[in-house]
Amino acid sequence: MQRDEELMMAFQKGSTESFSELFLRYRDPLFGFFRRRLSNRTRAEELTQECFLAVLQGAERWEPRATFRTYLYAIALKLTAAEYRRSQREPQHTSDADEVGQSNATEADLGVRRAVAALDTEHREVVLLREFEGLSYEEIAVALRIPLNTVRSRLFRARMSLKELLDPQPQKLQREKEILSTPAPAIQQLRQEP
Amino acid sequence: MNRTTHEIEPEEVMAYLDGELQASRASEVAAHIAACAECASIEADLHAVSSQLIQWQVEAAPLSIAKSIEQSMAQPGTAARVAARQRRGLIGAWHRLVASQWAWKLGFASIALLLVGTIYIQHSPTRSMRAFQTFSGLRSAAPSAPPTANTEMSANVQAIQELQAQKEQLSESLEKDAAPDVASPAGSRSPAPTPGPMIARTASMNLVITTLDAARASLEKLLARHHAFASDMTLDQSNDASASLNATLQVPSAELDATLSDLRALGRVSTESQGGEDVSDQHVDLAARLHNARESEERLLGILRTRTGKVSDVLAVEEQISQTRGEIEQMEAQLANLDKRVSYASIKLEMAEEYKAPTGANSSVALRLRNAVVSGYRDAVDSLLALAVFLLSTGPMLLLWAGLLFFPARAIWKRRGSLRAPFSKNAA
Missing domain, CATH: 1.20.5 (Single alpha-helices involved in coiled-coils or other helix-helix interfaces)
Incomplete structure (x- = not known):
């Protein structure tokens, strides 16, 4: 299988099929990228299109200094930041698609979302890029323009925080179960009464 | 876990799980995890987090995205345009240059440097000094108002240069006429007419200053800077009146405007006036008379050399020669004085402190x-x-x-x- 960078260079030389291959490779991951960051499904679709169009329009300027994947997600991050600024200026509208999407979510799915959303922005972005986009530490560093060690420390802290947020805390739960299973003195008294 | 004593950091355990360690280090970490319960616990936690995160799934991308991109791709010449831009030599290089962040940074830095350099040159003391040297190199006066802008300054300098050239031409002509010319026929001959005006410039200025001592010190520096001098100066610092200074300054005509400008900075100008006396006619008249006198002297000397008459006639000629010599020397002195008046402008300066209460104990x-x-x-x-x-x-x-x-x-x-x-x- 050809590498992404080889496909991009082939597209620069006029091979439309190369870009189609790149599109097929990254269509779903990129849509997932936006979908996990935006509540509006329609906007996620639009931004996915815009991201590919940006790659298409800037193809002649692309240079293989970094991986294509880093380039693609760097564009996606910029688009997301722009979308975030736009949403700050304009009032939020909740579309039907969002509600449908939320209603389809499972309990575990929602738990993960809440845990990720509870992270602060810097840690959240690093862990998302690693866990869902599958970027290496170096690629994350390039995309976010931060040092490699910072990526590593943020990622570790983010995962530890997620562990705390996702962990049902067995000891606490056990204690709660014990309390719930133990009848209250008044109830015990009632039970003991004939 | 104590990071300072533990040989493997928790982040390294995570990096090992993510496949971000080099092979040698990865084998060390793997061996450590196998032996260390704490690191094994961290490994388990990280595994658990990743496996839980995987539960967050999103739907597949809709087909409409593909259609939109296909439409863009289907536009005629999309790939060809990209390829053509890549292949073109100079244009391709230009596109690559435009795409380069370093090129933009370098461009911005160059523009900033250029602007700073331009501003520095505009305000450079060397440039001002060059203009000053050009201005002070001229010895003639120009009847003009004080320059208020660079354009006016340039115009004045040009006018002064023209006057200087005219004056030099006149001087050469006069010197030629004044020199003994044996070939020229005897008789009255008028010198060449003056080609341009010769102006003896004067100015007066009354200044209101804060403290006289500081103003006087500044005045002395100013005079030295402009190669000027005070022909007379009177200082009055009596207690019952404001301290004042009256002076007559002699300034090279070319420095007059600059001197006046600097004088204005010493205090508040209450009155100021400038004037100029056109001495061209006087100069020409004097030069013509001098010329004629020199010729008369030459003729008398000729008569004396070829004397054939009586002794009384010879004595009369000698007396006439002596009288003519006296007139010549007088006229030469007048001419020199006239030249000096043109070369040096005169400024009557009065400086007085703005207010000064009597400093005695009687001040109310x-x-x-x-x-x-x-x-x-x-x-x-x-x-x-x-x-x-x-x-x-x-x-x-x-x-x-x-x-x-x-x-x-x-x-x-x-x-x-x-x-x-x-x-x-x-x-x-």
């Missing part, structure tokens, strides 16, 4: 209050003026830098925005 409360009010008012005006001057002098520079730094600052701001990647708590 009202007078002291008045002085305080005047002093306070002057300080306030001076502060306002200083502020206005500061804003006017540095305002354009501040605006320039604001314009230059706006785009980089905005880029940094945007970059910070992109780092704080947005995330909706209600994300799908």
Whole structure:
């Protein structure tokens, strides 16, 4: 299988099929990228299109200094930041698609979302890029323009925080179960009464 | 876990799980995890987190995205255009240059450097000195108002240069006429007419100053700077009146405007006047008379050399020669004085302190209050003026830098925005 960078260079030389291959490779991951960051499904679709169009329009300027994947997600991050600024200026509208999407979510799915959303922005972005986009530490560093060690420390802290947020805390739960299973003195008294 | 004593950091355990360690280090970490319960626990926690995160699944991308991209791809010449841009030699290089961030940074830096350099050259002391040297190199006066702008200064300098050339031409002509010319026929001969005006410039200025001592020190520096001198000076520092200084300054005509400009900076100008006396006719008349006198002397000397008459006639000729010599020397002195008046302008300067209460014990409360009010008012005006001057002098520079730094600052701001990647708590 050809590498992404080889496909991009082939597209620069006029091979439309190369870009189609790149599109097929990254269509779903990129849509997932936006979908996990935006509540509006329609906007996620639009931004996915815009991201590919940006790659298409800037193809002649692309240079293989970094991986294509880093380039693609760097564009996606910029688009997301722009979308975030736009949403700050304009009032939020909740579309039907969002509600449908939320209603389809499972309990575990929602738990993960809440845990990720509870992270602060810097840690959240690093862990998302690693866990869902599958970027290496170096690629994350390039995309976010931060040092490699910072990526590593943020990622570790983010995962530890997620562990705390996702962990049902067995000891606490056990204690709660014990309390719930133990009848209250008044109830015990009632039970003991004939 | 104590990071200072533990040989493997928790982040390394994570990096090992993520496949981010080199093979040698990875084998070490793997061996350590097998032996260390704490690291094994961290490994398990990280595994658990990753496996839980995987549960967050999103739907596949809709087909409409593919259609949109296909439409863009289907536009005629999309790939060909990209390829063509890549292949073209100079144009391709230009596109690559435009795409390069370093090229943009270098471009901005070059523009900034160019602007700073231009501004520095505009305000360079060397440039001012060159203009000063050009100006002071001229010895003739120019009847013009004080220059208020560079264009006026240039026009004045040009006019002065023209006058200087005319004067030199006149001097050469006069010298030629004054020299003994055996070939020329005897008789009365008028010198060449004066080609341009010769102006003896004068000026007077009354200044109101704060303290006389400081003003006098500044005046002395000013005179030295402009190669001028005070032909007379009177200082009055009696207690019952404001201290004052009256002086007559002799300034090279070419330095007059600059000197007046510097004098104005010493204090507040209450009155100022400038004048000029056209001495061209006087100069020409004197030169013609001198010329004729020299010729008369030559003729008398000729008569004396070829004397054939009586002794009384010879004595009469000698007396006439002596009288003519006296006239010649007198006229030469007048001519030199006239040249000096043209070369040096005269400034009558009067400087007086703005107010000065008698400093004795008899000064009244009202007078002291008045002085305080005047002093306070002057300080306030001076502060306002200083502020206005500061804003006017540095305002354009501040605006320039604001314009230059706006785009980089905005880029940094945007970059910070992109780092704080947005995330909706209600994300799908």
